[in-house]
Amino acid sequence: MAGVVxxxxxxxxxxxxxxxAPLAGPGGLGLxxxxxxVDCRAGQRLVVTADSIVAGVHYLPDDPPDLVxxxxxxxxxxxxxxxxARPLHYLLxxxxxxxxxxxxxxxxxxxxxxxxxxxxxxxxxxDSVATSGPAVLSLTAIxxxxxxxxxxxxxxxxxxxxxxSGTIGDAFLGLALLRGAYPQLAxxxxxxxxxxxxxxxxxxDLGRRLAGIAHAMIDISDGLIAxxxxxxxxxxxxxxxxxxxxPLSRAALGVVDGEPGVRLALxxxxxxxxxxxxxxxxxxxxxxxxxxxxxxxxxxxxxxxxGEGVRLVDAAGRTIPIDEPGYRHF
Amino acid sequence: MAGVVxxxxxxxxxxxxxxxAPLAGPGGLGLxxxxxxVDCRAGQRLVVTADSIVAGVHYLPDDPPDLVxxxxxxxxxxxxxxxxARPLHYLLxxxxxxxxxxxxxxxxxxxxxxxxxxxxxxxxxxDSVATSGPAVLSLTAIxxxxxxxxxxxxxxxxxxxxxxSGTIGDAFLGLALLRGAYPQLAxxxxxxxxxxxxxxxxxxDLGRRLAGIAHAMIDISDGLIAxxxxxxxxxxxxxxxxxxxxPLSRAALGVVDGEPGVRLALxxxxxxxxxxxxxxxxxxxxxxxxxxxxxxxxxxxxxxxxGEGVRLVDAAGRTIPIDEPGYRHF
Numbered sequence: 074m075a076g077v078v079x080x081x082x083x084x085x086x087x088x089x090x091x092x093x094a095p096l097a098g099p100g101g102l103g104l105x106x107x108x109x110x111v112d113c114r115a116g117q118r119l120v121v122t123a124d125s126i127v128a129g130v131h132y133l134p135d136d137p138p139d140l141v142x143x144x145x146x147x148x149x150x151x152x153x154x155x156x157x158a159r160p161l162h163y164l165l166x167x168x169x170x171x172x173x174x175x176x177x178x179x180x181x182x183x184x185x186x187x188x189x190x191x192x193x194x195x196x197x198x199x200d201s202v203a204t205s206g207p208a209v210l211s212l213t214a215i216x217x218x219x220x221x222x223x224x225x226x227x228x229x230x231x232x233x234x235x236x237x238s239g240t241i242g243d244a245f246l247g248l249a250l251l252r253g254a255y256p257q258l259a260x261x262x263x264x265x266x267x268x269x270x271x272x273x274x275x276x277x278d279l280g281r282r283l284a285g286i287a288h289a290m291i292d293i294s295d296g297l298i299a300x301x302x303x304x305x306x307x308x309x310x311x312x313x314x315x316x317x318x319x320p321l322s323r324a325a326l327g328v329v330d331g332e333p334g335v336r337l338a339l340x341x342x343x344x345x346x347x348x349x350x351x352x353x354x355x356x357x358x359x360x361x362x363x364x365x366x367x368x369x370x371x372x373x374x375x376x377x378x379x380g381e382g383v384r385l386v387d388a389a390g391r392t393i394p395i396d397e398p399g400y401r402h403f
Numbered sequence: 404m405a406g407v408v409x410x411x412x413x414x415x416x417x418x419x420x421x422x423x424a425p426l427a428g429p430g431g432l433g434l435x436x437x438x439x440x441v442d443c444r445a446g447q448r449l450v451v452t453a454d455s456i457v458a459g460v461h462y463l464p465d466d467p468p469d470l471v472x473x474x475x476x477x478x479x480x481x482x483x484x485x486x487x488a489r490p491l492h493y494l495l496x497x498x499x500x501x502x503x504x505x506x507x508x509x510x511x512x513x514x515x516x517x518x519x520x521x522x523x524x525x526x527x528x529x530d531s532v533a534t535s536g537p538a539v540l541s542l543t544a545i546x547x548x549x550x551x552x553x554x555x556x557x558x559x560x561x562x563x564x565x566x567x568s569g570t571i572g573d574a575f576l577g578l579a580l581l582r583g584a585y586p587q588l589a590x591x592x593x594x595x596x597x598x599x600x601x602x603x604x605x606x607x608d609l610g611r612r613l614a615g616i617a618h619a620m621i622d623i624s625d626g627l628i629a630x631x632x633x634x635x636x637x638x639x640x641x642x643x644x645x646x647x648x649x650p651l652s653r654a655a656l657g658v659v660d661g662e663p664g665v666r667l668a669l670x671x672x673x674x675x676x677x678x679x680x681x682x683x684x685x686x687x688x689x690x691x692x693x694x695x696x697x698x699x700x701x702x703x704x705x706x707x708x709x710g711e712g713v714r715l716v717d718a719a720g721r722t723i724p725i726d727e728p729g730y731r732h733f
Binding site: 113123213 | 448
């Protein structure tokens with residue numbers, strides 16, 4: 074926690090002592106030292122990733138602070154999961170405007186504490202600074218994976234099947250609801266969709282168990298089509314995806330029933346944080362078994378071919394044009 | 404580099420491909436994957452630290468971007484040095500306003516590249532987002548230290564001597580010069596002092612070689628007195644420091660000669676990024692030898708006693724009151 078400045082708004086030392094030191098694991102040295110220590114177990118390799126979120130770009134400034142914290146943590150855990158890694162620790166740097174006082178920080182830290190317990194991880198260190206602009210929150214997550222068992226994006230091969238966990242497009246619809254879209258949607262669906270946007274479920278258990286099964290994997294943040302394109306680009310292969318095969322939640326089906334064109338938007342909307350992976354056809358039974366064990370749908374949505382790019386097809390195999398492969402934040 | 408959003412100012416993918424991918428080491432997987440991998444050598448432990456800097460708080464918005472990059476990297480390397488660790492890798496997250504275009508980023512990356520070569524480290528990953536506020540730059544540095552050889556803040560013992568590397572207060576004076584102070588200072592001193600503020604020299608070699616010698620160590624970021632207080636607090640000891648013994652550069656002496664009261668400000672000014680450590684009296688010869696080998700002054704400035712707090716004394720041993728133990732950014 075070097076760089077902490079006495080005399081900043083409500084005291085950085087006090088802020089760390091009250092809110093963040095209780096989150097520190099043994100390697101964090103109470104957040105009282107220049108750096109933290111991380112032990113590596115024999116035969117393991119560490120996996121590291123970092124993501125930043127900005128108020129007004131990646132979340133709404135008046136979103137509940139505990140949900141902001143949990144989303145920040147979870148998008149990073151999702152990256153670790155996409156490598157097949159087990160999460161261990163994280164570092165956090167916050168640049169906060171003066172308007173966010175102790176109450177906001179207390180709620181933010183409460184969200185971290187809740188998810189630390191849930192995922193069995195701890196805080197190692199970080200930094201806390203002031204900004205005159207919107208809050209910028211950066212998190213570095215550290216996990217471990219057995220040497221050689223990490224699942225990269227570049228391993229997809231022609232003949233692989235393409236699979237996705239959970240359901241697709243819920244977070245996209247949740248964000249749309251927050252912006253006032255679909256006022257006609259049944260109330261029982263609304264909270265679930267908004268929850269998928271605000272607090273994603275990183276597929277940590279699934280990711281670890283896919284080591285040795287998946288050839289290539291990514292977590293869906295930019296949108297299913299765009300993220301599959303990342304796999305295809307780095308693996309130098311093509312993919313064909315059947316739009317009707319995409320797994321949708323009952324809530325999403327509730328929207329699609331009234332407006333069939335939305336289905337395409339769900340394939341390109343982002344923030345799903347589901348795992349998208351390729352595996353040889355011979356792994357189908359193992360994947361179905363994993364789905365049963367974890368109680369999590371894992372759906373076959375297409376296949377890998379030689380060539381390049383992602384082609385989306387309808388039930389009759391006709392190509393569906395994609396105008397917007399990526400995803401833009403609000 | 405998850406979370407990268409196509410369609411952001413001048414293309415995040417393009418920005419990463421052009422400017423940051425060339426900085427990636429083998430574990431960074433070309434910045435094309437969800438996360439990076441870090442191997443641990445047998446008998447080694449990883450050391451991690453993170454710091455953030457904000458335009459207008461920790462550096463001036465029109466500071467040269469390569470110097471901003473090098474300072475950001477170096478303050479983190481200084482934290483690793485203060486643990487006795489050898490630097491290996493880093494992750495970087497940038498939140499940039501739209502006004503900072505490709506030219507700024509190119510210069511920023513050039514500064515990183517220069518210091519990567521100098522310190523033998525590489526980039527593992529990170530994130531790149533947009534903000535409507537001032538730039539916020541966060542860096543996580545990863546190093547290694549032999550298991551059990553890390554130097555913490557809490558190991559100081561009564562009877563230890565207190566040592567500091569290099570010279571103290573140059574960065575404080577460099578910042579003062581940038582703000583227009585000391586217009587009478589001789590021109591030959593000005594660039595050196597400003598350079599100490601803009602691009603600190605993390606004492607990486609010294610830090611590693613102090614493993615097995617130093618009982619407690621910290622790098623000076625908040626100011627010599629404040630940082631020594633951190634050692635005393637966590638070690639539950641007191642320190643007595645002789646103000647006249649503080650090592651000053653010729654440039655700093657040039658200021659102090661005209662204005663003796665400045666000497667106290669140099670002891671409390673921050674951003675020195677020198678190593679401040681305690682060691683038993685029996686290590687004096689080893690420390691002097693290190694100083695010779697590295698061509699770096701290492702000066703004995705006081706001693707550790709039982710009790711609490713830091714007491715500053717003059718040449719006659721009289722206590723000098725300290726009004727301002729910490730350090731405030733501009």
